[in-house]
Amino acid sequence: xxxxxxxxxQVVPDAxxxxxxxxxxxxxxHENRVVLRASGAVEGKVGLVSGGGSGHEPxxxxxxxxxxxxxxxxGEVFTSPTPDQMQAATLAVSGGAGVLHIVKNYTGDxxxxxxxxxxxxxxxxxEVRSVVVDDDVAVQDSLYTAGRRGVxxxxxxxxxxxxxxxxxxxxxxxxxxxxxxNGNARSMGMxxxxxxxxxxGVPTFELGDDEFELGIGIHGEPGRERRRLGPLxxxxxxLVEPVLQDLPAADGAPVVAFVNSMGGTPLIELYGLYxxxxxxxxxxxxxxxxxxVGPYITSLEMAGASVTLxxxxxxxxxxxxxxxxxxxxxxxx
Amino acid sequence: xxxxxxxxxQVVPDAxxxxxxxxxxxxxxHENRVVLRASGAVEGKVGLVSGGGSGHEPxxxxxxxxxxxxxxxxGEVFTSPTPDQMQAATLAVSGGAGVLHIVKNYTGDxxxxxxxxxxxxxxxxxEVRSVVVDDDVAVQDSLYTAGRRGVxxxxxxxxxxxxxxxxxxxxxxxxxxxxxxNGNARSMGMxxxxxxxxxxGVPTFELGDDEFELGIGIHGEPGRERRRLGPLxxxxxxLVEPVLQDLPAADGAPVVAFVNSMGGTPLIELYGLYxxxxxxxxxxxxxxxxxxVGPYITSLEMAGASVTLxxxxxxxxxxxxxxxxxxxxxxxx
Numbered sequence: 001x002x003x004x005x006x007x008x009x010q011v012v013p014d015a016x017x018x019x020x021x022x023x024x025x026x027x028x029x030h031e032n033r034v035v036l037r038a039s040g041a042v043e044g045k046v047g048l049v050s051g052g053g054s055g056h057e058p059x060x061x062x063x064x065x066x067x068x069x070x071x072x073x074x075g076e077v078f079t080s081p082t083p084d085q086m087q088a089a090t091l092a093v094s095g096g097a098g099v100l101h102i103v104k105n106y107t108g109d110x111x112x113x114x115x116x117x118x119x120x121x122x123x124x125x126x127e128v129r130s131v132v133v134d135d136d137v138a139v140q141d142s143l144y145t146a147g148r149r150g151v152x153x154x155x156x157x158x159x160x161x162x163x164x165x166x167x168x169x170x171x172x173x174x175x176x177x178x179x180x181x182n183g184n185a186r187s188m189g190m191x192x193x194x195x196x197x198x199x200x201g202v203p204t205f206e207l208g209d210d211e212f213e214l215g216i217g218i219h220g221e222p223g224r225e226r227r228r229l230g231p232l233x234x235x236x237x238x239l240v241e242p243v244l245q246d247l248p249a250a251d252g253a254p255v256v257a258f259v260n261s262m263g264g265t266p267l268i269e270l271y272g273l274y275x276x277x278x279x280x281x282x283x284x285x286x287x288x289x290x291x292x293v294g295p296y297i298t299s300l301e302m303a304g305a306s307v308t309l310x311x312x313x314x315x316x317x318x319x320x321x322x323x324x325x326x327x328x329x330x331x332x333x
Numbered sequence: 334x335x336x337x338x339x340x341x342x343q344v345v346p347d348a349x350x351x352x353x354x355x356x357x358x359x360x361x362x363h364e365n366r367v368v369l370r371a372s373g374a375v376e377g378k379v380g381l382v383s384g385g386g387s388g389h390e391p392x393x394x395x396x397x398x399x400x401x402x403x404x405x406x407x408g409e410v411f412t413s414p415t416p417d418q419m420q421a422a423t424l425a426v427s428g429g430a431g432v433l434h435i436v437k438n439y440t441g442d443x444x445x446x447x448x449x450x451x452x453x454x455x456x457x458x459x460e461v462r463s464v465v466v467d468d469d470v471a472v473q474d475s476l477y478t479a480g481r482r483g484v485x486x487x488x489x490x491x492x493x494x495x496x497x498x499x500x501x502x503x504x505x506x507x508x509x510x511x512x513x514x515n516g517n518a519r520s521m522g523m524x525x526x527x528x529x530x531x532x533x534g535v536p537t538f539e540l541g542d543d544e545f546e547l548g549i550g551i552h553g554e555p556g557r558e559r560r561r562l563g564p565l566x567x568x569x570x571x572l573v574e575p576v577l578q579d580l581p582a583a584d585g586a587p588v589v590a591f592v593n594s595m596g597g598t599p600l601i602e603l604y605g606l607y608x609x610x611x612x613x614x615x616x617x618x619x620x621x622x623x624x625x626v627g628p629y630i631t632s633l634e635m636a637g638a639s640v641t642l643x644x645x646x647x648x649x650x651x652x653x654x655x656x657x658x659x660x661x662x663x664x665x666x
Contacts, residue, residue: 002525002526002542002543002545002562002636003525003602004525004565004568004598004602004603004605004606004638005564005565005602005605006564006565006566006605007564010605011601011602011605012601014565014604014605014608014609015600015601015602015604015605015608016604017604017605017608018603018604018605018606018607018608018611018626019604021607021608021611021621021624022592022604022607022611022624022626023624054601055599055601057599057600057601057604058600062600077601192335192336192337193335209335210335212335229335231338231339231340232337232338232339232347233339235337263597263599264596264597264634265337265634266388266390266596266631266633266634267348267390267391267395267628267631268344268345268348268387268388268390268410268633269336269337269338269344269348270337270351271347271348271349271350271351271352271355271390272337272338272339272343272344272347272348272350272351273337273351274351274354274355275347275348275350275351275354276347278351278354278355288354291354291355291356293351293355293660295600295628298599298600300599300601301597301598301599301636303335303634305337325664327626330663330664331658331663331664331666332666333664333665333666
């Protein structure tokens with residue numbers, strides 16, 4: 001295993017030290033491994049907290065800042081953060097308008113966030129609601145999940161609900177909006193290679209020289225099946241068709257198209273994939289209103305990509321366009 | 334070779350199709366493989382043109398937009414664009430105030446940009462100046478280069494000179510500023526793995542399971558030497574020390590610190606490296622005024638990283654902070 005690390009134990013704390021040093025707009029609570037806005041809790045604003053295992057950067061710590069999250073809890077690589085971390089984050093961002101937990105649907109995350117919500121309500125008198133993201137159409141249940149996994153829609157949801165919270169929409173409205181985004185988004189991923197979890201030191205799985213894993217999870221957990229790798233346009237069809245089949249029809253409403261690298265796939269290939277995705281959508285009569293292309297929800301250095309489509313009405317698009325200033329996503333300010 | 338491509342010949346045109354589809358602010362001249370601003374040449378503004386082999390994305394096409402480049406020419410992967418492409422770009426962005434060519438120091442790029450400048454001057458009556466970027470302290474000459482190679486400083490230079498051109502500084506001032514940035518920036522890179530050029534289909538080089546290449550070039554060309562891979566803090570020292578030794582002293586002037594992924598190194602490792610770089614700079618009494626952490630000048634999927642330090646006075650910092658809106662770098666607007 002060749003990695004730019006001091007030791008497997010130091011990977012997460014070292015990365016958090018780096019984030020703190022590189023981004024003066026952020027504050028890192030190193031003891032609890034929570035990334036926060038340096039400016040502190042915003043009075044009267046719903047606080048948005050997410051988090052999960054590390055190894056998916058820039059998600060979630062890189063999405064803390066104006067227009068997106070208030071806090072992100074960093075677990076060990078591919079391991080859920082603890083309820084204590086989530087409770088600390090929840091109390092730290094509470095500005096009196098309640099806190100929304102944005103939880104990807106993995107058993108550990110869901111359980112721990114539930115416990116944290118109870119603790120925060122009991123101890124800090126903070127009203128907590130939560131949304132569970134489960135946009136992955138690849139598999140119904142998985143190694144880490146009852147029900148669908150939460151993947152790319154998480155990024156879009158954190159951006160859109162972040163903008164709504166910034167507008168001072170209330171907790172119920174933010175919760176409802178989050179559920180609407182999740183309900184209208186579908187994703188599918190694939191991998192060309194495994195990643196290596198630092199503490200394991202060996203690849204999570206092996207793939208043949210001509211194979212790819214269709215429907216891969218963001219922890220390298222199995223997807224639908226292994227297929228022979230063909231040209232990009234075939235791969236794109238295998239990603240987009242199941243997404244389109246499952247996407248709620250909505251009388252010509254356009255989509256936000258998000259083409260994501262799992263980490264190791266370079267931008268030159270990702271733009272090629274985007275071109276194929278756009279062509280397939282056009283053929284299917286689905287118009288793309290906005291797009292996002294890059295590594296935003298990754299699996300360490302795994303080579304592969306995922307496609308997320310979100311049906312978006314005018315409200316979602318206007319929230320998407322709103323200013324955002326985080327290390328991972330920044331525009332309009 | 335497993336890649337998300339249709340064929341090696343289609344990699345560059347497919348990526349350009351994707352960029353055009355994803356970014357309505359850009360216009361792609363597919364015949365000449367030039368990425369341009371959709372808004373066209375800006376009257377009275379110095380036009381900034383760069384370009385080079387593809388495979389380094391987001392550089393250069395991803396840096397076209399307000400506050401940065403006016404055009405970027407895309408060559409085949411790791412292959413210089415032709416003088417015809419550069420001439421087309423130069424004529425397309427000419428707004429009457431002259432055009433500055435930003436050229437990384439590789440023999441093909443330098444020669445072709447020189448030829449393009451002559452052609453544009455003769456045919457289009459456009460005054461062209463050029464700056465050659467050569468910030469890499471690793472080797473004096475290389476496989477592709479007489480003199481030092483141009484690497485990370487190119488990104489910083491395109492941002493800073495882009496802001497100056499936006500302020501309507503004239504051609505001579507932009508040229509002088511570009512030379513100042515280049516003269517005050519130094520870089521050093523390393524690789525854990527090779528990349529695979531699509532047309533070759535095999536890794537450019539092989540490294541042992543415990544080795545890294547110190548001073549790697551962005552085309553996988555050899556650096557200083559192969560070393561045994563130790564902990565991250567040792568790697569960071571091996572990158573930063575030669576940079577600091579070569580960096581012009583400047584009476585306490587701070588630096589812009591740029592920690593770049595070669596493509597395959599994930600953000601979680603890159604932030605760990607940034608933490609070490611910041612600690613080494615602090616120990617050396619070099620204060621970091623601004624930072625940039627991410628994959629900005631890459632070598633396809635190569636795992637590895639580079640460190641660039643730029644001595645920056647108030648003028649450079651204020652130009653760095655100016656609004657920029659490109660697919661690869663975006664803030665303040």
